[in-house]
Amino acid sequence: MSYVLGLKCKECSHRVPVSPVHVCEQCFGPYEVEYDYAAMKGKVTRASIEKGPKSLWRYKDLLPVEKPVTGFHSGFTPLRKADRLAKELGCSNLWIKDDSCNYPTYSYKERVVSVAISKAVEFGFDTVGCASTGNLANSTAAHAAQAGIKCYVMIPHDLEQGKVLGSLIFGPTMVRIKGNYDDVNRLCTEIADKYGWAIVNVNLRPYYTEGAKTYGFEIAEQFGWKLPQHTVVPTAGGTILPKIYKAYQEFITLGLVEDNKPKIYSAQAAGCNPVVTALHKGSDIIEPQKPNTIAKSIAIGNPADGYYAANVVRDSGGWGESATDREIVDAIKLLAKTEGIWTEPAGGTTLAATIKLIQQGRIPRDESIVVSITGNGLKTLEVVADELPYPVVIEPKIGEFDQFIGSLNAPNNKPTTPDRQLVGV
Numbered sequence: 001m002s003y004v005l006g007l008k009c010k011e012c013s014h015r016v017p018v019s020p021v022h023v024c025e026q027c028f029g030p031y032e033v034e035y036d037y038a039a040m041k042g043k044v045t046r047a048s049i050e051k052g053p054k055s056l057w058r059y060k061d062l063l064p065v066e067k068p069v070t071g072f073h074s075g076f077t078p079l080r081k082a083d084r085l086a087k088e089l090g091c092s093n094l095w096i097k098d099d100s101c102n103y104p105t106y107s108y109k110e111r112v113v114s115v116a117i118s119k120a121v122e123f124g125f126d127t128v129g130c131a132s133t134g135n136l137a138n139s140t141a142a143h144a145a146q147a148g149i150k151c152y153v154m155i156p157h158d159l160e161q162g163k164v165l166g167s168l169i170f171g172p173t174m175v176r177i178k179g180n181y182d183d184v185n186r187l188c189t190e191i192a193d194k195y196g197w198a199i200v201n202v203n204l205r206p207y208y209t210e211g212a213k214t215y216g217f218e219i220a221e222q223f224g225w226k227l228p229q230h231t232v233v234p235t236a237g238g239t240i241l242p243k244i245y246k247a248y249q250e251f252i253t254l255g256l257v258e259d260n261k262p263k264i265y266s267a268q269a270a271g272c273n274p275v276v277t278a279l280h281k282g283s284d285i286i287e288p289q290k291p292n293t294i295a296k297s298i299a300i301g302n303p304a305d306g307y308y309a310a311n312v313v314r315d316s317g318g319w320g321e322s323a324t325d326r327e328i329v330d331a332i333k334l335l336a337k338t339e340g341i342w343t344e345p346a347g348g349t350t351l352a353a354t355i356k357l358i359q360q361g362r363i364p365r366d367e368s369i370v371v372s373i374t375g376n377g378l379k380t381l382e383v384v385a386d387e388l389p390y391p392v393v394i395e396p397k398i399g400e401f402d403q404f405i406g407s408l409n410a411p412n413n414k415p416t417t418p419d420r421q422l423v424g425v
């Protein structure tokens with residue numbers, strides 16, 4: 001049983017049947033999936049959801065897919081209370097929604113890709129692709145392998161090695177484009193038209209973006225069928241932020257959670273912050289930027305859904321903050337030391353922005369806060385390689401070990417050597 005009514009333009013409300021289109025034929029606005037919420041009442045319940053699989057497909061009634069073909073082990077990642085980090089930040093009710101352990105490629109992108117590739121197969125495509133800043137390419141390549149279909153991934157030429165190898169291992173055809181993400185995306189729009197492939201974040205975009213709702217559904221369910229008062233979300237193309245809000249609103253509509261007027265906040269890197277800039281200026285216009293930041297996975301200077309991300313932040317009563325590369329790395333280290341979670345720069349950005357929002361008093365210290373950790377630090381070794389003290393090398397003798405331990409207590413003694421060859425950095 002599907003509750004999908006069709007696609008509806010977000011701007012002019014023009015409706016078309018479910019098909020692989022993403023731009024309104026009347027006004028060029030984006031299409032979004034429309035559901036019959038009235039028909040869901042009494043059928044889509046807390047109990048019906050809790051009976052579902054421990055994956056993002058437990059929310060299948062609220063997704064535009066009839067028959068999932070991948071993502072059976074994706075989603076349903078932990079929502080963890082972060083008391084040690086909370087103590088550092090001087091707040092009392094802090095939570096981490098941790099997609100750094102999402103399966104199989106360790107980012108939130110499993111959610112959007114599981115839905116998009118399942119839909120692509122339903123539509124009869126035998127080839128998928130994407131325009132990516134890295135994580136989407138990893139996820140598209142892995143899920144295409146799981147679904148047994150052909151895959152082409154297009155990325156900017158200068159991505160981290162972990163992101164490049166993290167796609168290549170799954171056997172897609174990868175093309176590195178001389179340009180930034182916005183150049184890659186423009187090319188992919190032409191490719192989708194000319195080659196007739198399912199580019200997950202271009203012509204499959206209405207289905208792709210719906211997958212991001214599962215991040216919000218999980219927060220609400222795992223928080224005990226309640227909504228946190230404050231949710232801080234990284235913003236790249238602007239997919240996940242509005243979709244977390246949509247997830248919250250759908251649960252409110254269905255009577256599954258109470259409406260506590262949840263506030264949503266956007267986090268961006270200072271070197272690419274078009275949405276935060278618009279919020280600070282009080283402007284409706286998202287002015288494109290040329291990205292320059294270590295947070296490459298969220299370095300999108302001309303975000304497709306930036307306008308909607310800014311609107312959701314404003315409508316919900318939230319705010320936006322950006323973080324410098326230095327602040328991003330410090331936040332990565334802080335999260336790792338206090339909570340044992342290693343995130344990539346996108347997560348560092350979100351935590352660094354949260355810290356600022358708390359310090360500014362925009363987020364009250366005693367209210368419930370969820371920090372959205374969306375990616376894994378093992379893919380971006382580069383950003384911390386020069387930041388961590390490298391361990392000493394000693395002979396396998398207890399005397400040398402004693403001497404080393406003794407040296408730790410000596411004043412001003414750093415127990416490190418500059419020997420980096422051992423770890424190949």
Ligand SMILES: *Cc1c(COP(=O)(O)O)cnc(C)c1O
Binds near residue numbers: 135235237
């Ligand atoms: C893609 C991505 C995001 C957010 O991207 P949106 O396009 O705004 O949804 C956040 N974090 C990571 C790690 C990502 O890969």
Ligand SMILES: [Zn+2]
Binds near residue numbers: 009024025026028
């Ligand atoms: Zn329209």
